[in-house]
Amino acid sequence: MTHPGELLKKNGLYAGKELGQNFLSNPATACMIVDRTGVDKETTVLEIGPGLGAITLPLARACKQVVAVEKDSRIIPLLERELADEGICNVTIINQNILKTNIAQIAGTEKLVVIGNLPYNISSQILFQLITIRQVITHAFLMFQKELAERLLSPPGTKNYSRLSAVVQYASKISRVTDIRPNNFFPRPEVDSTVLRFDFFKTNGMGKEDEILLFSVIKAAFSKRRKTLHNAMSGGELGLTKKIVGIALKNAGIDSSRRAETLTVQEFIDLSRAVGKLITQRI
Numbered sequence: 071m072t073h074p075g076e077l078l079k080k081n082g083l084y085a086g087k088e089l090g091q092n093f094l095s096n097p098a099t100a101c102m103i104v105d106r107t108g109v110d111k112e113t114t115v116l117e118i119g120p121g122l123g124a125i126t127l128p129l130a131r132a133c134k135q136v137v138a139v140e141k142d143s144r145i146i147p148l149l150e151r152e153l154a155d156e157g158i159c160n161v162t163i164i165n166q167n168i169l170k171t172n173i174a175q176i177a178g179t180e181k182l183v184v185i186g187n188l189p190y191n192i193s194s195q196i197l198f199q200l201i202t203i204r205q206v207i208t209h210a211f212l213m214f215q216k217e218l219a220e221r222l223l224s225p226p227g228t229k230n231y232s233r234l235s236a237v238v239q240y241a242s243k244i245s246r247v248t249d250i251r252p253n254n255f256f257p258r259p260e261v262d263s264t265v266l267r268f269d270f271f272k273t274n275g276m277g278k279e280d281e282i283l284l285f286s287v288i289k290a291a292f293s294k295r296r297k298t299l300h301n302a303m304s305g306g307e308l309g310l311t312k313k314i315v316g317i318a319l320k321n322a323g324i325d326s327s328r329r330a331e332t333l334t335v336q337e338f339i340d341l342s343r344a345v346g347k348l349i350t351q352r353i
């Protein structure tokens with residue numbers, strides 16, 4: 071693997087901040103990440119943001135096929151050359167914004183493992199996207215800013231437990247794979263990074279509509295973190311009156327003076343079901 075700084079300079083290019091381009095520059099770290107994923111010659115991998123190929127090269131050697139979605143058309147010829155120089159021909163590069171990519175179509179009849187050193191500015195959005203199509207994913211290994219990773223891992227009742235933690239913990243079992251220091255990247259970011267593993271759950275009897283309501287309830291509950299659930303959830307985009315929220319909380323067995331950050335995922339599900347019943351009755 072050619073050092074990303076050298077490769078960019080030779081081609082008159084630069085790392086774009088708006089695309090979150092902090093390229094892995096330490097091949098040993100990239101290989102360690104690929105090793106930890108446990109992919110094999112049976113696995114089809116979706117790589118989000120292959121960049122200059124730091125992860126793509128060892129990944130392609132380890133798995134059956136890589137489909138790599140990269141938004142930056144400037145760097146794709148460089149990536150293609152790196153792959154060709156190494157004699158790698160099981161990588162398909164798609165020049166697209168991952169947020170607009172039909173991942174289910176890429177999967178076809180197979181299930182995917184998803185891997186990515188994510189562009190940090192849209193990593194939460196990518197995670198939401200993966201959650202909504204998780205039926206085509208077996209598991210995912212994603213790199214985040216360490217701070218966001220900590221939020222995702224935080225259990226209920228802690229200061230970092232957030233809307234995103236609740237949604238992600240509803241949809242997957244999360245585990246920490248490894249932390250990575252800034253000196254492994256070019257350009258060097260200011261913060262540490264963390265790779266997390268996500269094993270996605272099935273929908274557990276929740277239909278698509280039920281999930282949309284659940285995610286809206288979680289969003290409403292966290293919209294005013296400092297307020298009690300009773301106050302935070304009234305009005306807003308759910309359009310619920312204080313009276314309805316009070317009844318829903320009572321029916322779900324949740325004290326109305328609690329705050330969103332104290333609720334477990336199961337309590338959010340109970341609350342969402344109670345809200346759903348009341349909305350149906352009102353119609």
Ligand SMILES: C[S@@+](CC[C@H](N)C(=O)[O-])C[C@H]1O[C@@H](n2cnc3c(N)ncnc32)[C@H](O)[C@@H]1O
Pocket residue numbers: 089090091092093094095118119120121122123124125139140141142166167168169186187188189190192
């Ligand atoms: C943090 S870099 C990682 C690059 C490479 N995987 C590595 O580890 O060195 C993020 C990559 O995602 C790409 N990217 C940024 N936004 C994207 C988007 N919306 N869709 C697809 N790729 C994107 C960037 O161009 C960049 O190549």
